[in-house]
Amino acid sequence: MPASQARFGVQAKASYQDVALFIDWENLKSSLSQVNMKVNLTSLRETAETFGRLVIANAYADWQDDWHQSDPENLYAAGIEPVYVPTRVVSDGVGLRRRKNSVDVKLTADCVEVCHNHPNIDTFILVSGDGDFIHMVNTLRPYGKQVVAIGVSWSTSPRLAARVDQFLYYEQDVDPIDTQRYRAHSGAQPASSDDDELQRVLQVVVDIVRSSQRGDRALLSWIKNELIRRLRQFDESRYGFAKFKLFMREAERRGLLYIVEDGLVDWAYLPGAQEAAELRVSEVETLEPIDESALPTIVRFAEGLESRSPYVAFMYLVDQITRSAVLPHLRRDQLMLVLNQAVDDLIFLRGTYTLEDPLSGQAKNIRTLVLNREHQLVRETLAAQPSGGRPASPERPPAPATPEESAALDPELSKILVALEADAENPALLMSAA
Numbered sequence: 001m002p003a004s005q006a007r008f009g010v011q012a013k014a015s016y017q018d019v020a021l022f023i024d025w026e027n028l029k030s031s032l033s034q035v036n037m038k039v040n041l042t043s044l045r046e047t048a049e050t051f052g053r054l055v056i057a058n059a060y061a062d063w064q065d066d067w068h069q070s071d072p073e074n075l076y077a078a079g080i081e082p083v084y085v086p087t088r089v090v091s092d093g094v095g096l097r098r099r100k101n102s103v104d105v106k107l108t109a110d111c112v113e114v115c116h117n118h119p120n121i122d123t124f125i126l127v128s129g130d131g132d133f134i135h136m137v138n139t140l141r142p143y144g145k146q147v148v149a150i151g152v153s154w155s156t157s158p159r160l161a162a163r164v165d166q167f168l169y170y171e172q173d174v175d176p177i178d179t180q181r182y183r184a185h186s187g188a189q190p191a192s193s194d195d196d197e198l199q200r201v202l203q204v205v206v207d208i209v210r211s212s213q214r215g216d217r218a219l220l221s222w223i224k225n226e227l228i229r230r231l232r233q234f235d236e237s238r239y240g241f242a243k244f245k246l247f248m249r250e251a252e253r254r255g256l257l258y259i260v261e262d263g264l265v266d267w268a269y270l271p272g273a274q275e276a277a278e279l280r281v282s283e284v285e286t287l288e289p290i291d292e293s294a295l296p297t298i299v300r301f302a303e304g305l306e307s308r309s310p311y312v313a314f315m316y317l318v319d320q321i322t323r324s325a326v327l328p329h330l331r332r333d334q335l336m337l338v339l340n341q342a343v344d345d346l347i348f349l350r351g352t353y354t355l356e357d358p359l360s361g362q363a364k365n366i367r368t369l370v371l372n373r374e375h376q377l378v379r380e381t382l383a384a385q386p387s388g389g390r391p392a393s394p395e396r397p398p399a400p401a402t403p404e405e406s407a408a409l410d411p412e413l414s415k416i417l418v419a420l421e422a423d424a425e426n427p428a429l430l431m432s433a434a
Helices: 003-007 025-033 041-049 071-077 103-117 131-143 158-163 170-174 192-210 220-230 244-253 271-287 292-308 314-324 332-344 376-383 403-409 411-422 427-433
Strands: 018-024 053-061 081-084 089-091 096-098 121-127 146-151 166-169 217-219 258-262 265-269 348-356 363-371
Touching: 018 025, 018 041, 018 103, 025 053, 025 103, 025 170, 025 314, 041 053, 041 071, 041 170, 041 220, 041 244, 041 265, 053 071, 053 103, 071 081, 103 121, 103 131, 121 131, 131 146, 131 158, 146 158, 146 170, 166 170, 192 217, 192 220, 192 244, 192 265, 217 220, 220 244, 220 265, 244 258, 244 265, 292 314, 292 332, 292 363, 292 376, 314 332, 314 363, 332 348
Parallel strands: 018 053, 018 121, 053 081, 121 146, 146 166
Antiparallel strands: 089 096, 217 265, 258 265, 348 363
16 A cells, blocks of 8 residues: 555555445434434445445435435435335324334345345445344345444444444544544645645546536536546545545645535535525525514424423424424425524524443533523513423313213203103104204
8 A cells, every 4th residue: 555545544445346235314314413414425425335336225214204305306316216114103192103114124125135136246335323233234144245334323233333344433434524634633745746646636626627517516426437537547545535525625625626515415616606606595595584483383392302302402403393393384494594593593592412422432512402591582482381381281172961961951852862762763763862
């Protein structure tokens, strides 16, 4: 391995083989939402492709759920097939409660089918932290299959991590928050001759983005394919980068372009185009009025979450409100605008919650939202509810009167009931009593 690659923490690429990717979408998405993170499909797919040629890529969820409304389109754009798995919803006597869906069953069945029908696929990549998939792992490995799992550290079953051939942490190995750590951890820099060549390649990247038909922006996956077409020997590892996204981050560091996540995938913008895009977004947000009438409902909903959860994060609150449909007239992006405005108006206060990673034992600080109970709107909203701010239970309707009670109130009905005792089959009396 070249010295520059060793300095920048690049791992040797896996031998060329066929790979299948199976994503437990709701497990991954809900785990990341706990810390206000979103799934990055560009990084996820690129990680899978480091193990070989990606020939199958499926994501499993109940796509009719409002929470996943825009996800199928984004998955298709990233070359991942959404697979529909319905979710059972049953009543618990108080309200509706979401039950565990059949994702694990459907995903496991598909993996076993692929194992038997596609012997060319050597590596199965499972994106989930659910310990129920241990049985699937134990089924695949005797057939000589390599099983790789990707999960979020704070919600992954330790038993699953121990059973697979290789386990990757999403927030560390797939889409790390600090992407510069791969190059900066040793303080080393590439040699000047290598840097000159890198600069020439990065300029080709700029030309590719400029020639895009999407208005001076382009998908990172498309840029890489176009770069390989123009420079057939291109490989980001030659320049000391473990992943193509890190290579593109270097272009961003040099001010050549900007990387923006939009629709769960990464786009590269030329500087002027990215600023124009931000301006258009800000104009839309300015022109679209904030629905302040939703604030009391949001306050009541957040108060209920605070009573049941150790902490409430911004995206967790957005997700729960969206899924509960208590504000059906608001789109998800509109709801986020209202919440941001509520934070600016100090209806919610920023806070932090510290939890311990069950696998690493390290402490993690999560940014949270806390209702400001000193705010006038919060006080008035919660004071309007009985029982210290809890929503009032609906009054039980009065029980229907018994025949004897009804007869006591209606003398004519009493006479009819007496006649029915003597002739219970008389249709005329039955009709009169009814």
